[in-house]
Amino acid sequence: MPDNFEIAYLWIFFLLPLPFIVYALFPSLRIKSASLFFPGFSNAVKYTHQKPRKSAFIKRRNFLVWLGLFVCWACLLVALSSPQIVGEPEMKVKTSRNFLIAADISFSMAQRDWTINGKQSRRWDAVKNLMHDFIKKREGDRMGLIFFGSSSYIQAPFTPDLAVVDQMLEEADVGMAGQMTHIGKAITKGVGMFKKDTIKTKVMLLLTDGVDAGTDILPLDAADLAQKDTVKIYTIGIGDPGGAGTDLDEKTLQDIAELTNGQYFRAKDEKRLAQIYTELDKLEPIAYEEEQNKPVTLLYMYPLGVAIGLLLFMMLVLTIAKVIRQLTHKKESYV
Structure with missing residues (x-):
């Protein structure tokens, strides 16, 4: 790294753990969906003596998806911190x-x-x-x-x-x-x-x-x-x-x-x-x-480009995986 490399806003990196804080403090998003009616549900409750409770299906992402999203978040913070190469003052x-x-x-x-x-x-x-x-x-x-x-x-x-x-x-x-x-x-x-x-x-x-x-x-x-x-x-x-x-x-x-x-x-x-x-x-x-002003070369576009590129790549992979799952499910249904 060159000696004249600088980061304008170092405090931006304090936001790095923000996704984990949001995940820990805020409840999961609940979405209502249609369910299958089970006629014997009441009899099952009486038989098991268990009290029914509300529940929700939480769609979980795999580790690689979470890792990719965190890398994108880190790249966005690097871009916001305004990395730059500051030249010597012009004479x-x-x-x-x-x-x-x-x-x-x-x-x-x-x-x-x-x-x-x-x-x-x-x-x-x-x-x-x-x-x-x-x-x-x-x-x-x-x-x-x-x-x-x-x-x-x-x-x-x-x-x-x-x-x-x-x-x-x-x-x-x-x-x-x-x-x-x-x-x-x-x-x-x-x-x-x-x-x-x-x-x-x-x-x-x-x-x-x-x-x-x-x-x-x-x-x-x-x-x-x-x-x-x-x-x-x-x-x-x-x-x-x-x-x-x-x-x-x-x-x-x-x-x-x-x-x-x-x-x-x-x-x-x-x-x-x-x-x-x-x-x-x-x-x-x-x-x-x-000169009062020093020549500055901004570098924010590089981490920003990495974040956008990684997001697009993840969306493409997830879309392809979804299509493959749907095709596999149809074949099993025909069988």
Whole structure:
């Protein structure tokens, strides 16, 4: 018997001796029937000096019939007790955080120094290609998108519909937010999005390959605002700081991550970026919660089927036996 087998109503089995109690407490059923008149009955009473008394013929069943009926009764009780197999509680993805991706789409992201499937491609195409897979794995998060360059704008507000976020990511391209890199504006825009929402866990993923343009709000000042609003920022530096066409400011990205209790990663190629996404999945794992209802498989139909089948079999056997007796009686009468 499996460990997850349960009986819902054990008290039903207290009814098991009920037929014996009824048999013991209640009198037999009496049915009037025609009788043969015996003219010498009075003389026999006088001769034997015995007082006549009322009597009844009790039709008795054989042991096998009683045993069959008791087995049927027991099967019915088993069915009424609701035997069942109770599965483990199903795990449901829990909406536990707002996850915002702030991606740099300034002109520098058009550098063709990355590879996709062995072919030279733009940094942005490689980043976007891997980000599609990352978004699809974030089931349970409410995700949003911010793209920034000279300015920053919200591409997708927080939503649990990851397919929509993925589509909005696909529609973005280099240069849509201008040619400069304003990291401080992007962080400030993200903090504003978090403030308008009620979920307490707030995570931002900031991707850039450049250095802040240094106008308006500075990146560390924006990070301080994020820290006060309990926003954790993970930063990813795209490219090699010493490589051609890259002016990545790793120090600022490290300081932003440290100030907000996040972590800094450097992605010099597509393979490393894929590893970073895997690490992020471990750092910000998907949360699960148990369903209130457990999957239950009811088994009452099996003992009920046995009871019905046994009753039908007994009726068939008794009917056949009765027919045989009647045929035998007719043959004896003819003889």
